[in-house]
Amino acid sequence: MNRRELLRNSFLTIGAAAVTLPAGARIFPAGEDAWLALERADWTPVFLNPQQNETLLVLSDAMIPATDTPGAKAALVNRFLDLVLSAEPVASQNEFLESLAWFDTGATERYKAPFVKLTDEEKQDFLNLVAYPHTHPRWGSTETSFAGHEHFSMMKRWIVSAYYSSPVGLKEQGWDGWAARGTFSGCEHQPGEHKAN
Amino acid sequence: MMFQDPLTRSYDAIVVGSGATGGWAAKRLSEAGLNVALLEAGRDVSPREFTEHKPVFELKYRNIAGAGDWRKTRPVQTQCYACTEYNYDWFVNDLENPYSTPPDKPFSWQRIRMVGGRTLCWARQSYRLGDLDFKAASHDGYGQDWPVSYKDMAPFYDIAEEYVGISGAAEANDALPDGHFLPPMKMTCGELHFRESVAKNFGRTVTIGRTAILTEAHNGRSACHYCGTCERGCISYSYFSSPFTTVKDALKTGKCTLLTNAVVANVEMDPATNLATGVTFVDGKTRQTKTIRAKTVILCAQALESTRILLNSSSGSHTAGLGNSSGLLGRGLMDHSTGAGAAGELPQFKNAPDPYSGPHRANGIYVIRYRNTSKATRQPNFIRGYGFQGGAGAVFNFEAEGFGAAYKDAVKTGSYRINLGAFGESLARDENFVSIDPNLKDAWGIPALHISMTHGENERLLHEDAAATAAEMLEAVGAKNIEVRSAVAEPGMAIHELGTARMGDDPKTSVTDSYCQLHDVKNVFAMDGACFVSSACQNPTLTMMAITIRACDHLIDRFKKNEI
Numbered sequence: 001m002n003r004r005e006l007l008r009n010s011f012l013t014i015g016a017a018a019v020t021l022p023a024g025a026r027i028f029p030a031g032e033d034a035w036l037a038l039e040r041a042d043w044t045p046v047f048l049n050p051q052q053n054e055t056l057l058v059l060s061d062a063m064i065p066a067t068d069t070p071g072a073k074a075a076l077v078n079r080f081l082d083l084v085l086s087a088e089p090v091a092s093q094n095e096f097l098e099s100l101a102w103f104d105t106g107a108t109e110r111y112k113a114p115f116v117k118l119t120d121e122e123k124q125d126f127l128n129l130v131a132y133p134h135t136h137p138r139w140g141s142t143e144t145s146f147a148g149h150e151h152f153s154m155m156k157r158w159i160v161s162a163y164y165s166s167p168v169g170l171k172e173q174g175w176d177g178w179a180a181r182g183t184f185s186g187c188e189h190q191p192g193e194h195k196a197n
Numbered sequence: 198m199m200f201q202d203p204l205t206r207s208y209d210a211i212v213v214g215s216g217a218t219g220g221w222a223a224k225r226l227s228e229a230g231l232n233v234a235l236l237e238a239g240r241d242v243s244p245r246e247f248t249e250h251k252p253v254f255e256l257k258y259r260n261i262a263g264a265g266d267w268r269k270t271r272p273v274q275t276q277c278y279a280c281t282e283y284n285y286d287w288f289v290n291d292l293e294n295p296y297s298t299p300p301d302k303p304f305s306w307q308r309i310r311m312v313g314g315r316t317l318c319w320a321r322q323s324y325r326l327g328d329l330d331f332k333a334a335s336h337d338g339y340g341q342d343w344p345v346s347y348k349d350m351a352p353f354y355d356i357a358e359e360y361v362g363i364s365g366a367a368e369a370n371d372a373l374p375d376g377h378f379l380p381p382m383k384m385t386c387g388e389l390h391f392r393e394s395v396a397k398n399f400g401r402t403v404t405i406g407r408t409a410i411l412t413e414a415h416n417g418r419s420a421c422h423y424c425g426t427c428e429r430g431c432i433s434y435s436y437f438s439s440p441f442t443t444v445k446d447a448l449k450t451g452k453c454t455l456l457t458n459a460v461v462a463n464v465e466m467d468p469a470t471n472l473a474t475g476v477t478f479v480d481g482k483t484r485q486t487k488t489i490r491a492k493t494v495i496l497c498a499q500a501l502e503s504t505r506i507l508l509n510s511s512s513g514s515h516t517a518g519l520g521n522s523s524g525l526l527g528r529g530l531m532d533h534s535t536g537a538g539a540a541g542e543l544p545q546f547k548n549a550p551d552p553y554s555g556p557h558r559a560n561g562i563y564v565i566r567y568r569n570t571s572k573a574t575r576q577p578n579f580i581r582g583y584g585f586q587g588g589a590g591a592v593f594n595f596e597a598e599g600f601g602a603a604y605k606d607a608v609k610t611g612s613y614r615i616n617l618g619a620f621g622e623s624l625a626r627d628e629n630f631v632s633i634d635p636n637l638k639d640a641w642g643i644p645a646l647h648i649s650m651t652h653g654e655n656e657r658l659l660h661e662d663a664a665a666t667a668a669e670m671l672e673a674v675g676a677k678n679i680e681v682r683s684a685v686a687e688p689g690m691a692i693h694e695l696g697t698a699r700m701g702d703d704p705k706t707s708v709t710d711s712y713c714q715l716h717d718v719k720n721v722f723a724m725d726g727a728c729f730v731s732s733a734c735q736n737p738t739l740t741m742m743a744i745t746i747r748a749c750d751h752l753i754d755r756f757k758k759n760e761i
Contacts, residue, residue: 034255034256034257035255063600063601063604064604067602067605069605084258084261084264087263088264127601161261164608165253167254170252170253170254173553173593174550174552174555175553176552176554178554184556184558185556186382186384186385186558187383187388187389
């Protein structure tokens with residue numbers, strides 16, 4: 001099925017269904033898009049306090065910065081996570097806040113300033129110290145487990161989920177705004193040649 | 198045509214449930230000229246509810262774990278990968294549809310109550326059973342043979358496949374009969390490499406998944422457009438779903454009346470004739486109790502729901518439920534054992550991940566059973582066998598280490614992964630059962646089920662073997678960083694509930710005959726997974742459909758001979 005046929009089927013389907021819509025069916029209204037609420041100019045956090053929101057904004061953009069493609073800030077990662085956290089169980093909320101707060105604790109301990117006040121170089125240095133599972137010698141710890149890495153991993157999971165499910169993140173994965181996909185061609189090598197690469 | 202209240206007339210057949218088997222029963226019987234009432238516990242479905250093309254960021258919570266009310270109302274249902282923020286209301290509300298289990302025997306019962314039932318979200322894998330399965334007891338002495346052979350079933354598999362449209366490849370493997378296939382979906386490079394390696398090193402067969410997804414236009418439906426999210430509906434009806442195929446055909450005859458929100462409580466009996474006269478149901482909206490009459494009652498409500506109705510139908514001489522003179526109604530519950538497998542990387546393949554808007558194949562590969570298929574493959578410590586479902590391909594590497602620009606690059610570069618997951622035969626054991634919980638009712642006041650099931654030692658040993666052989670096949674293909682899983686998952690997670698009203702020739706050791714008719718009552722039938730004698734290791738829906746077609750054709754003959 002090509003895109004034109006798919007589109008035609010789509011209209012036919014919706015047209016036919018218009019007269020047979022069952023009671024109780026949950027229909028997403030045409031154009032409904034939760035992303036639009038995150039984009040509002042008057043957006044304010046519903047779960048995080050302003051300081052926590054600012055820390056998350058800066059941390060997320062340091063973890064997933066703008067490169068040749070937009071980063072976490074443009075993906076409104078902080079705004080989406082604020083919404084999700086407002087609906088999370090209390091235990092999950094507390095885990096998140098504990099990890100977020102640790103970045104200020106760690107930054108203050110090492111650089112005598114909260115995370116949002118670090119220079120770009122300091123943020124890079126700090127994240128390098130906590131981003132990997134081994135105990136980084138420059139941190140000075142000899143423990144086998146490292147709380148800093150656990151907090152980093154916790155925040156990274158949330159931030160990655162939020163970024164790669166945003167419009168920016170989907171485009172990063174090759175989303176072009178179109179739904180129809182074409183045909184799955186599979187391996188196109190000649191028989192026996194597919195392991196050549 | 199004058200409108201007639203469906204409750205004031207008598208039908209030739211009441212079909213309870215509109216999913217894979219109920220749809221076929223309604224289609225087959227109404228196309229033969231019988232008057233059919235098709236009762237569905239849930240509401241109708243509209244294609245306007247389909248969300249397969251809705252990008253995730255348009256959802257309020259993007260289906261992120263833990264967030265959203267749907268997880269509070271559906272703590273069991275959200276254990277199913279297909280129950281998401283997109284479509285959770287297709288699945289039952291667990292708070293309204295309770296069941297109990299022993300504290301140490303959890304069972305995940307994942308259900309949809311809608312026209313179409315679980316065909317709306319099923320995984321679509323469609324395999325025949327063969328005599329290795331139908332006559333398994335003769336091979337290894339465990340349990341009972343089915344009262345049918347592959348020769349009996351083959352014509353009905355043909356009918357099901359030719360109507361449904363199953364894409365796949367013939368392999369001439371004795372452990373898995375071939376069928377009538379639409380062109381197969383393509384394999385990836387890694388999958389072809391794996392197929393060749395497994396054949397060369399182990400003599401085992403890897404085939405493309407046989408799936409109820411069209412690869413070419415078929416019976417008025419369009420070929421798959423490869424968006425990859427079938428569980429959220431399909432605007433081109435390319436995967437088989439009963440509302441838009443069998444149920445639609447049944448309604449087109451003018452002989453079939455569909456009643457939605459009809460929650461069937463029990464079968465009504467006439468003690469004088471020992472025949473069913475109809476069913477009593479609760480109107481899901483008004484909560485009124487109503488009765489509808491028919492010459493035959495056909496239960497296609499899903500294995501456990503059909504048995505629940507029978508267990509709730511005690512009357513007269515049927516003191517322990519209807520059709521339970523053997524004492525076996527509810528016994529022999531099965532669900533394929535899952536959990537074992539292996540995954541790893543195939544670094545020799547450098548392909549980039551398919552773009553999000555590129556084609557996605559909602560299908561995988563299938564490793565055909567190779568254990569206990571002959572004397573040469575007989576295992577010393579377990580009986581029966583398993584098949585693997587899985588796939589290989591490049592995926593975005595969200596698990597990459599680090600952060601920053603390097604992390605973004607690593608995600609996009611991706612990794613080439615291969616994964617195998619076992620589906621093992623679940624032995625029919627009478628200590629795995631369902632019964633009526635005397636202290637629990639659903640939101641409609643209907644007594645609820647108590648489900649008691651564990652996977653046994655055979656399943657444990659079978660999965661240990663599956664983990665080991667999955668790992669050896671991945672090693673042979675050159676996989677790196679192989680992760681092996683051997684634990685058996687909680688029962689119910691395969692969503693292949695089978696048994697509890699098994700068929701057989703002897704009324705003392707079975708509940709129905711080979712045409713799904715209760716031994717105890719000549720006009721009541723259990724035409725779904727309830728009648729399975731053994732589970733085999735193949736996905737069961739195609740066999741359920743073939744059993745239903747066979748049973749309906751036999752019933753039509755009885756109507757023609759005025760035996761009903």
